[in-house]
Amino acid sequence: MPISRVTIFQLDWGQLAPIWHPVVVMVQTTAGQRGWGEAGLAYGTGATGVVGVLKELAPRIIGRSAWESNAIWTDFYEHTFWAKNPGSIMYAAISALDTAIWDLKARSIHQPLYQLLGGKLRDQLPAYASHIEYGWGPFSRYVTAPRDFARLAQRTVDQGYSAIKVDPITQEREHSLVTNRRLLSPAQLNCYYQRVAAIRQAVGPDMRIIIDCHANLTRRSAQQLVQCLAPLGIDYYEELLPTIDPAQTVQLARETGANLAVGEHLTGPQTYLPLIKDVAMVQPDLGNCGGITAALKIAALAETNGVGLQLHVCGSPIATATALQFEAACSSFVIHEEHEINLKAANYQSGKCHYQPVNGQYQLPNHPGIGQELSPWAIRHARITVIE
Structure with missing residues (x-):
């Protein structure tokens, strides 16, 4: 289940945009399977920073199997240098990708994440x-x-x-x-x-x-x-x-x-x-x-x-x-x-x-994976970055 693409969505919530700006990622495989995750910086300062880190981390998982989530997380921790310091922006980016990979794994076997x-x-x-x-x-x-x-x-x-x-x-x-x-x-x-x-x-x-x-x-x-x-x-x-x-x-x-x-x-x-x-x-x-x-x-x-x-x-x-x-x-x-x-x-x-x-x-939702993804409305209104 090789990962072939990471898509970053900077959501636009209209009037809420000045204070609420979620960053969501979608990880895809060569077979078109998808997984979704979110960086936990939807409020406060740091959303654009986490997008920047995601752009640097995403190439590290291209070509990796989604089933190697432990190895991918260890690579983030051991080989990015800054993951050994508890920085919010670095860990928000790691979190979004890790969650998306777990979602992808569960969806691939048609089971809820739990x-x-x-x-x-x-x-x-x-x-x-x-x-x-x-x-x-x-x-x-x-x-x-x-x-x-x-x-x-x-x-x-x-x-x-x-x-x-x-x-x-x-x-x-x-x-x-x-x-x-x-x-x-x-x-x-x-x-x-x-x-x-x-x-x-x-x-x-x-x-x-x-x-x-x-x-x-x-x-x-x-x-x-x-x-x-x-x-x-x-x-x-x-x-x-x-x-x-x-x-x-x-x-x-x-x-x-x-x-x-x-x-x-x-x-x-x-x-x-x-x-x-x-x-x-x-x-x-x-x-x-x-x-x-x-x-x-x-x-x-x-x-x-x-x-x-x-x-x-x-x-x-x-x-x-x-x-x-x-x-x-x-x-x-x-x-x-x-x-x-x-x-x-x-x-x-x-x-x-x-x-x-x-x-x-x-x-409790019983849909495959986390049981959620972005709506077409959200995708239309998002700023999108694709990394392959």
Whole structure:
């Protein structure tokens, strides 16, 4: 099954394009078989950079058999020099190609990807409503008032979700990002508390609440926030502070006893080693951790250390479909991230299949491979690069 072509798609989501710019790859064989993968840099800065790396990595797999995925991944790691450093752009490119190769392998035997990962453990995957503060609807509008947090939280309850994630700190006032993050003021803490308290009051005691701070705090300000929100029964805290210094996260976990989750910024299995015994949840993104090959090793670390796994999923329908396949076969899986970007028309129109949770649950797709590919609409609107 020799690989003969790699096609890179820079998706154009119209009005969302300034902030959302997914990069998807399609790997093809000489027999015309295809596999799809995505680089996990759909937001923030770096999409054009990952396209540049993909252009350099793609020739390395031309002529290789897709069944040699371990050898290909090892070649990326051993012989590109920069893969031995946990750089996001390098690992996003590796992830996209690795995932596409796994998809290709599964499609070639007409089986869902989960069959190659050991078989499914579940047919339904519980999901949480991720980032209601963005408006939780077809249009984005950052909310700041506690009553709006409560209103949107109630919307997720009505839709059948049993868990919700929110960032209560980043937007302090309308169009004003968090100011002092070194040591939070009483006014800041009160603002954050009122927002989360409004959610808790709206959803009741049984709804799981996850707090995400997008790595915007320091260890001391994170301590303040954990202490402040403790009465509200937080399930776990995601990315309270940057994981570039893992010792800070370890110390925070030991000092507060809080359930911490990390992984959105981590690349490669080795980066989890300093953290794995002290966190409650790992959140690798299949689009930047090193793809399926690396995620299997991270999942094994989680399982052997009694840590849960909840993939970080924030991209196109390719990212969502791949995550569902992986989570179905993962023994340490806890819950699936249903990001608010999935509510946007430009996103779901870019996938050929339209998967949506019902009553807070995803039904596992059983199509070959990841069960997803780009729609004709997405391909028509994409900037395309072909490497042969």
